[in-house]
Amino acid sequence: MTSITRRGGGNLTQRNTGSKGADGGKGIEDEENYSPDLNEEDEYETEDSKAKRLTLMEEVLLLGLKDKEGYTSFWNDCISSGLRGCMLIELGLKGRIELEKTGMRRRSLLNRKVQCKSETPTGDVLLDEALKLVKETSNQETTQGWIELLSGETWNPAKLRYQLRNVRERLAKNLVEKGVLTTEKQNFLLFDMTTHPLTDTTAKQRLIKRVQDGVLSRWPNDPHRIEKRLLSLIYLAHSSDVLENAFAPLSDEDYELAMKRVRELLDLDPDAQIGKQGVNDVMWAVIAAFIK
Template identity: 75%
Template sequence: MTSLTSAGWAQCSSARRTRSDASGKELATGGSCSIGEDDARSRQDEDYDDEGDSKETRLTLMEEVCLLGLKDPEGYTSFWNDCISSGLCGCMLIELALRGRLQLEACEMRCKSILTRKVICKSDAPTGDVLLDEVLKHVKETQLPETVQNWIELLTAKTWNPLKLHYQLKNVWERLAKNLVEKGVLTTEKQNFLCFDMTTHPLTKNNIKQHLIKKV
């Protein structure tokens, strides 16, 4: 009886060590930030299959955040929301990591915090998305790797270094809204606010936004 119990404990301990070693190797190689594009897209396909939505409406992560930040039924984001640009740029970095284009540098002997690890280019293959390819080009061509926080500051032009202002992404919200219009999720209208006209993008497919809200 004692020998069987000891053997059982030995097997359990061995299994735990194996799982721990596998997890450690994954983190050390930045596995959490280099998920394959096929895996990411297959998860997205499953979500849409469950809800019965059309597979033709594929949204990127930044398009989903853009859609969630849209005021209904007005079709615009809050004038006072200064964080949306930073959030969208962060989503672009995550989307590129999900597609296998970017990853964090590997941990050294002294485990670095995820905040201090640099973003490096894993693959420069085009994604087919203009915004994502623009960010990928910046990361690839930079001489010294930057952290995620630094890249968000560079992409949103919230940097004091005038030599790095060329990294700024311009008209991010407008370009994402245009993508959503082309996909039939939003439409374009002109509304009058006091003394000036403003371009708005009301929803045409409310079920897609409701599906995103349920996911969150």
């Protein structure tokens, strides 16, 4: 199992159990007994932490937040669209939205429209707002189109009503309610800003460890054998430019191996993944929108 260490630190070392096999590529020693249906998150969750189970959106934001400062990097202009992609994947995995059927003519994921599959509320305010917009729109959009609309990246004033505002602040407040963050005011010379420093360090360490193990000790050499939420987290954290924060504590050797495996995932063709058992089309359509 991977222990969190500081990459580049002189006295800190790291050992991975089974992170590399004899051929340097195996991450799970007995692949025949590995089942993608097992809940891989259980290993990282205690009874207390299950009450704090985070959404995909909250996990990406938590990776991007500076622990003490309580805000994301001012130079990160990717996380906004990344969080909207997380919403679509969450709705897809929960069975609320789906892609239109292709019929006899096979179309690429990026050309298929998003449809409302179920109007049942998810219980998450942000997800339910996004679901309502998908359900009520008269002109169906692709996953790429919805990411842009929910982010407010449109030149059509009539479509600005689809923008979900203050997403990062609302997600941060959710994390405050779950006891992961706290709320403070910081003065930046010309203005005051509400920040959300980290209070529950174990929650973030657990999240980082899960991401690290996903590409090191538990690497299965097959994306379809990676738990869907973890696979989505790796892709969306990369697209949101926060994945580096999870890999920063690694030793140089493990960092290089982790990045090598992330590049393998990025080189996959999402359209080629469709049709396999257990595949979620919405998840891969969102991934395609970011890596193509």
